[in-house]
Structure formats: structure tokens, C-alpha cells
Amino acid sequence: MNVISRGIKNALRSPLRSGAIVLMLAISIGLILSMLVARGSVNSKIDEVKSTAGTSITITPAGVNGFAGGGDALTSTQLATITSTAHITGTSASLNDQLSSTDTSLTASLELGNFGARQMRFEGSSTPSSANSSPSDTTITRRAPTPRTTVTGTTNPNSVSTNGSDLTLTSGETIDGTSSELVALVGSDLATKNSLVVGSTFTAYTKTITVKGIFSTGNKFQDSGIIMPLATVQTLTDQSGSVNSIVAKVDSSDNVSSTVAALKTALSDKADIVSQAEQAAASVSSLESIASLALGGVIGATIAGAVIVLLAMIMVVRERRREIGVIKAIGGTNRKVVGQFVTEALTLTVIGSIIGLALGVAVSGPMTTSLVSSSTSSTTSTSGRPAGGPGEMMRGGFNQISKNLTSVTSTLTPTIFASAIGITLLIAVIGAAVPAWFISKISPAEVLRTE
Amino acid sequence: MLVVKNLSKSFSSASGDVTALNKVNLTVQTGEFASIIGKSGSGKSTLLSMLGALDIPTSGSIEVDGVDIAKLSAGKQTAYRAKKIGFVFQHYNLIPNLTALENVMLALEFGGMPAKKRKARAEQLLTDVGLEPDEQLRKPPRLSGGQQQRVSIARALANHPAIVLADEPTGNLDSETGKKIFDLLHHLSRSEKTTILAVTHDMDIAGKTDRTFKLKDGKIIA
Structure with missing residues (x-):
């Protein structure tokens, strides 16, 4: 029996308490994974929407929208x-x-x-519709639309x-x-x-x-x-x-905003300028808030997980103060004692992680869907614009963007899975480092003082 | 041989400095069975913790086979505890979730014995102190007080220590079991040529040891 096996054995020393710790850890790790999945999926959707929005800018004479409005052609x-x-x-x-x-x-x-x-x-306002003509108007020429x-x-x-x-x-x-x-x-x-x-x-x-x-x-x-x-x-x-309509292509999506600004300056109030990329950026703002919400969730769940392990291990160390003193008194080095307790924390974290990751895989899909669908319902209603004509093409694009927003599919990539495992290890390290410091401070003389 | 010279230990407390040990001098020959008696608060446990390198003295020296352990680094003190010292405690202080055998093997691990040899050595030690094979596989809560103290003695002797320090080894046992444990310690000090220093308040036991030191207010008075 060595340090590792003693640590593992100790982790299972009190099944009820270990079970409670593992359960709490599993929930926080499950939350971390599902939040990472939600964030990854939403971010990739944001990129997709932005990239499909293209790099074109539409310039129309000021005041003209399709065949409605007025003003001078460009x-x-x-x-x-x-x-x-x-x-x-x-x-x-x-x-x-x-x-x-x-x-x-x-x-x-x-x-x-x-x-x-x-x-x-x-049109031809002086010529009322013949369909509605009354006998007294017969002198006026009318034309049916x-x-x-x-x-x-x-x-x-x-x-x-x-x-x-x-x-x-x-x-x-x-x-x-x-x-x-x-x-x-x-x-x-x-x-x-x-x-x-x-x-x-x-x-x-x-x-x-x-x-x-x-x-x-x-x-x-x-x-x-x-x-x-x-x-x-x-x-x-x-x-x-x-x-009465110019569609300009920009060399890169990064330059769309600056080009729109340059065109607005050059053409002043003579033209209305819109770009799909800018519209798309506005449309994905709700997705971006989901992404930052999910990041907050990841950080919160990580802190919660670390605190759970930390408190559990502090409790364990306090409880076994005398035992630690005994081990040191009979020649156990700090390294061995700390190693044993870190192994114990790691064992709890690993068991919690396996359950938590399985939990995360199971709930990440529904969680992403519910986060996205509840948040983008307000976005879809903002993209409609009236009138027909050339503006139709742009609107088609925007409607497509709106549809894209609600079709976020949760994807668990190896990178996300690796991130979740990395965060879990971070939890274990934080959760074990502080108790380790406590352990190193326990004097072997403790064993006699408490006699 | 154990030689203690001018050993003092002071603690700071809210009411000022407390001198637990005041210029203690004593010498114990190799293989000798000595006892330390004294009332509660006389400094017995403090002396034991200094001798076992569990605590650092304020001044003075403790020489074990010519080496002043008070001047050793923390790492070397740990090694000293593992190899040169064996502890027997009043409350046994066995690790509760390890079997009797594993408790002894733990001390052997700290003493640096190769993993393959530990089990046989631990079984031999436990047999020597009178534990049956099935008892050796029990965890401490399933052993009687006397059996636990036997395991504790086996653990203390695991690495052939120069000195066994026993803190009230029979204090938690009934008189009959206490006598058996004392006899066991006495026997081992003879057969293993191990120096044993036992703190006790039992005058019967103290009377049977080779030498008795009496502590009062941190000083040896006899």
C-alpha cells in the first residue's frame, strides 16, 4: 500500500460524505460542461452568421426604399x-x-x-378610379390601376x-x-x-x-x-x-464597418448605406450575451466546484489532524502526507468528473436549445422592413440570418471536452492546495498535545 | 546512548512565558528500560516530544548515539523519527482505516524498507507481539485496547529503532492488560536491545524499570 492507494482508500472512507461531495461536484462539473458546450455552439453560430452575412454593402439613394419614397438617383x-x-x-x-x-x-x-x-x-391623383365613378364625374378621364x-x-x-x-x-x-x-x-x-x-x-x-x-x-x-x-x-x-442601387463588395469582413463609415462620409446624406454584416452583428448580439452568460456560468460553476472540494478537504484535514500528526510522528514526510490527501481530493474529483461529464453530455443539448430559443425570440421580430423592390434581396438575407439564430445546435467538440477536464483538474488542484498547506503546518507534536 | 544536556523549553502564552522544561539533564544507556514519572503538567510529554524530535527545544542538546537531534534539519528530523525512534501512545494512535498489518507496514514504508519485504516483516512483528493472523487483518476499531497497543508496539519496533518512547503505554488499559503490555515492552527491550523511555504515573510499573526519573515543574528531581 502506497501513498496513492491510501489516498484512494481514504476517499471512500465515509461513503455517505464522499457521496454527497461527489454529487455536488458532479452537478458543478456537469454545469461547467454544458455551459462550455452552450458557449462553443453559440460562438460558432455567431461566426457562421457573420460569415454568411458576407462582405457586401448596399447603397441606395437617400429616401428611396424599393419603389417607395423619393429623392434623386445616384x-x-x-x-x-x-x-x-x-x-x-x-x-x-x-x-x-x-x-x-x-x-x-x-x-x-x-x-x-x-x-x-x-x-x-x-398615381394620376386627379383621375379617380372609373370603377368608383359617379355620374357627376364623367367629365374627368380615369384610368384603372x-x-x-x-x-x-x-x-x-x-x-x-x-x-x-x-x-x-x-x-x-x-x-x-x-x-x-x-x-x-x-x-x-x-x-x-x-x-x-x-x-x-x-x-x-x-x-x-x-x-x-x-x-x-x-x-x-x-x-x-x-x-x-x-x-x-x-x-x-x-x-x-x-x-438606384449599388452593391459594393469589401475585401474582408473586418473592413466592412470602416468602409461603411468611409462611404457615409463620402456620400454624406445623399445615400442610405446598409451592410449585411452590420445587420448580422446587431442580430447576433443576443447570442453574444448568451455566450457571455455561459462564460459566467463556467466561471461560477468552477468556483463552486473548487469551493466544494476545498471545504470538503479542509473539513477532512481538520478531522484527521491527529492522524496527520501520527503519520508525521512515525516518520511520514510532508510530501507523503500531502500526496495522500491530494490523491484523496483527486479521487473525489475524478469520480465527480466522470458522473458530471456524463451529466453534462446529457443536458448540454437541451440546455443550449432552451437558452437560445428563449433569448432570440425578441431578435427575430426586429428584422422586418416594409416595401418592395430591390430591397427585397437584402431582406431575404436578414430573414435567413434570423432563422439561423434559432437553429443553434449544441456540439461537444474534443476541445470543449478537454477544456472541461482541464477546469476539473484546476478545481482539484485549488481544492487540494489549500488543505495541503494546512497539512504542512500541522506539527507532529500534535499527537502528544491532544493526548 | 541517549544524553540530554541542559534541555529547556519555553512556550509563549497569554499570561507570559511558560517554562515547561528547565535545564533537564539525563543519560540513558543503550538497552536500558527507563521510566519518567511526574504529575500532570510537570513536563513529561514535553520532554518526550523533544526526545522524539516532534518539537524543537528552546536550548540544550539531545544526543542520540553521538548526534545532536535538536540541530538536525526538518528533513533529517523526519528521517530520525522514521528510523531511530519508535512511539507508543496512550491512545494507540493507529490509523483507523488501515488494518493492523497495514499500520505496521506504513511505519516500514516510512523507514525505507522495500515494498516486497514489508508484509513478511510486519507479520513477524505482529506475531511477536502476540497477534493472531486473523487479528492482523482487522482494522483498529475491531481490536481490543490491549490488541491495539500490541499493534502500536509492533509499529514502534518496525524499523529497529534506537529508542522507543512510550507515553503512558498502559494508561488506557485495565491493570491486567497493562501488566502484559509492560512485560511485552520489557521483554522486547531485552531481546532487541532497544532503549525504552516510558512516561507513566503507575508507580508499580515505574518500580519495575531499570531507572526512574522524576520530573517536577520541568526539572528532574530524582
Whole structure:
């Protein structure tokens, strides 16, 4: 029998007390592990959300949101300013317009509905709807609101995609956004409605446009529209050099905030600037608070665990003061006595750890889920923004971020497991170090004084 | 041979310094069985703790076979206790969760005996003090007072000590058992040629030892 086996044997000397200590330790170690898992999972989700948010910045004319609002379109000078801003690696610009039935041979595939009718109620305000006309108004010309077809003139047709990847073409080929040809990509709904196929032509702005491809985004608004080269739309609508949406790519996600700030300074109040990364950062703030809460939990549970072992060992040392004196009196060195008690503390910690880690593995999943779901319900309601048009693409991204926030899955990685074991050892060391100091202070003469 | 010269020990207390031992001088020959008698508070236990290197004297010297143990470093004092000294206590002071055999083996471990030889030596010692093999495997709470003191004596003798210091070895036993324990100590001091210094208040026992020192107020008076 040596120091180690004596220590282990002593740990089991009082089964009831050892059981209580082990149980308390197991609970705190279980809590440490589940908090570490929650923190790790939430942190990886934060990174994921931030990375999927991308590095793009959307710049729109101040006061414009989709087809709502008012103000001046962005100019080619402003586009040049944006392009020359530091960290911006590329831009795609777009100009949107709407074709009414008088502008085009196409029949809009989007039903007007109540929403559309309300959006158009101010147009031609001096011409009340003929549907509601009374006999006394018959002298005034009226026009019923008609559904319109959205035209997106863009330097990069892929920017219309709603899922962040390239635009999906169901037939034909994409168009060169930088050209000024009379070509178009037609949304699948619009193509079906007008029986358009690749090679078909249609009239818009009195010109004949050739269909180069049919695209499908799964978004009814987009699939009812037309994509044309930016210059073509600018020429056809007499808005040379104007754009009403610019998406700028930043070289690194770390530079998004500074680039947004630089653009805001350069464009002053002429443009509204938003970045997905900034929005994502705001959206993940609740997850970040969970991560810091979990870290607090880890620290708290570690302290609790260390205090449990510490108090238990102090109690044991006080109780066995005479026994320690005897061991020293018959020639036991401080090292041997301390070694025996440290082994005893370690044994309790190891048994507590095994139970606690098993407990942690079992509860970490449900605990992470409940922490995240109760905390992000407030976040999801903050991301909605009204109006349609080009803003749709950005909103799609934000909704995806919100969905991501609630889908945190707890993952127990080897690193987290190793951290939990490391913390447990720390508990054992702290819990045993102080009693060890007490032991070294016990005089062997104790054995005679208490006689 | 044990030679104590001008040994003094003072303690600081709330009411001032207390002199527990005052210039004690004594000599005990190797293999001698000596006893120390005195009233409670006369300094018996303090003297024993100095001789056993459990405490450090304020002044004076304690020479065991020519080595002044009062001047040894803490590490060497521990080694001295392990190899040169055997203790027998009034309350036996066995480790309660170790068997009688393991208690003796513990002393052998501290004495530096190789692990393989400890068990045989401990069994031999326990047999010598009169413990049956089945009793040797019992833990102290399952042994009688007399049996526990026998184990304590076996533990004290484990490393062939130069001196066995016994603090009231029969104080907790009935007179018949006490006599047997005394006879055992006496026998061992003869057969093992071990010096034994026993603190006692039992005059019968003191009378049977080779020499008796009487302590009063920290001084040897006879």
C-alpha cells in the first residue's frame, strides 16, 4: 500500500460524505460542461452568421426604399467615388423601372391585388378610379390601376438572385450587364404568362428586346420581372448615368464597418448605406450575451466546484489532524502526507468528473436549445422592413440570418471536452492546495498535545 | 546512548512565558528500560516530544548515539523519527482505516524498507507481539485496547529503532492488560536491545524499570 492507494482508500472512507461531495461536484462539473458546450455552439453560430452575412454593402439613394419614397438617383460620379473607396473590390449597380401596359407588349404576370392597388392609388391623383365613378364625374378621364412589370438594369445579373448565389437560369444564357444591347433575361412567371422562350422578342420603350434567358429565383416578385444591362435601361429610360442601387463588395469582413463609415462620409446624406454584416452583428448580439452568460456560468460553476472540494478537504484535514500528526510522528514526510490527501481530493474529483461529464453530455443539448430559443425570440421580430423592390434581396438575407439564430445546435467538440477536464483538474488542484498547506503546518507534536 | 544536556523549553502564552522544561539533564544507556514519572503538567510529554524530535527545544542538546537531534534539519528530523525512534501512545494512535498489518507496514514504508519485504516483516512483528493472523487483518476499531497497543508496539519496533518512547503505554488499559503490555515492552527491550523511555504515573510499573526519573515543574528531581 502506497501513498496513492491510501489516498484512494481514504476517499471512500465515509461513503455517505464522499457521496454527497461527489454529487455536488458532479452537478458543478456537469454545469461547467454544458455551459462550455452552450458557449462553443453559440460562438460558432455567431461566426457562421457573420460569415454568411458576407462582405457586401448596399447603397441606395437617400429616401428611396424599393419603389417607395423619393429623392434623386445616384449619379455616375457617386458610383466612381464608391468604386474608388478603400477596401472595395467591386461594385454592381442597378437601375429599376416599371413597365406599364402602355410601355410594353408584355402582360404583367404579377396580379395587382389589394396591396398593388393601394401602392398605386396616388398615381394620376386627379383621375379617380372609373370603377368608383359617379355620374357627376364623367367629365374627368380615369384610368384603372394596372399591374406593372419591373425592369432591373444591372451590371451584374447575379445580384438579382435572392439566395446570395448565382442567378439560376432555367434556359438560355446570361447577359452581359456591362453591354448596352437590347437583350433581357425574363423571370419564369413572366415568361410563362407571355409564352416567351429564349430567342423570343417583346417590345419595351418602343424598342424590340430579345430574350436571352429565362431565370427562376423562387421569389414571385423577381420571377415576374425583367433583367437587362444597366446601360440599356439607362438609355431607354433617359436616365443616363443614374443608378438606384449599388452593391459594393469589401475585401474582408473586418473592413466592412470602416468602409461603411468611409462611404457615409463620402456620400454624406445623399445615400442610405446598409451592410449585411452590420445587420448580422446587431442580430447576433443576443447570442453574444448568451455566450457571455455561459462564460459566467463556467466561471461560477468552477468556483463552486473548487469551493466544494476545498471545504470538503479542509473539513477532512481538520478531522484527521491527529492522524496527520501520527503519520508525521512515525516518520511520514510532508510530501507523503500531502500526496495522500491530494490523491484523496483527486479521487473525489475524478469520480465527480466522470458522473458530471456524463451529466453534462446529457443536458448540454437541451440546455443550449432552451437558452437560445428563449433569448432570440425578441431578435427575430426586429428584422422586418416594409416595401418592395430591390430591397427585397437584402431582406431575404436578414430573414435567413434570423432563422439561423434559432437553429443553434449544441456540439461537444474534443476541445470543449478537454477544456472541461482541464477546469476539473484546476478545481482539484485549488481544492487540494489549500488543505495541503494546512497539512504542512500541522506539527507532529500534535499527537502528544491532544493526548 | 541517549544524553540530554541542559534541555529547556519555553512556550509563549497569554499570561507570559511558560517554562515547561528547565535545564533537564539525563543519560540513558543503550538497552536500558527507563521510566519518567511526574504529575500532570510537570513536563513529561514535553520532554518526550523533544526526545522524539516532534518539537524543537528552546536550548540544550539531545544526543542520540553521538548526534545532536535538536540541530538536525526538518528533513533529517523526519528521517530520525522514521528510523531511530519508535512511539507508543496512550491512545494507540493507529490509523483507523488501515488494518493492523497495514499500520505496521506504513511505519516500514516510512523507514525505507522495500515494498516486497514489508508484509513478511510486519507479520513477524505482529506475531511477536502476540497477534493472531486473523487479528492482523482487522482494522483498529475491531481490536481490543490491549490488541491495539500490541499493534502500536509492533509499529514502534518496525524499523529497529534506537529508542522507543512510550507515553503512558498502559494508561488506557485495565491493570491486567497493562501488566502484559509492560512485560511485552520489557521483554522486547531485552531481546532487541532497544532503549525504552516510558512516561507513566503507575508507580508499580515505574518500580519495575531499570531507572526512574522524576520530573517536577520541568526539572528532574530524582
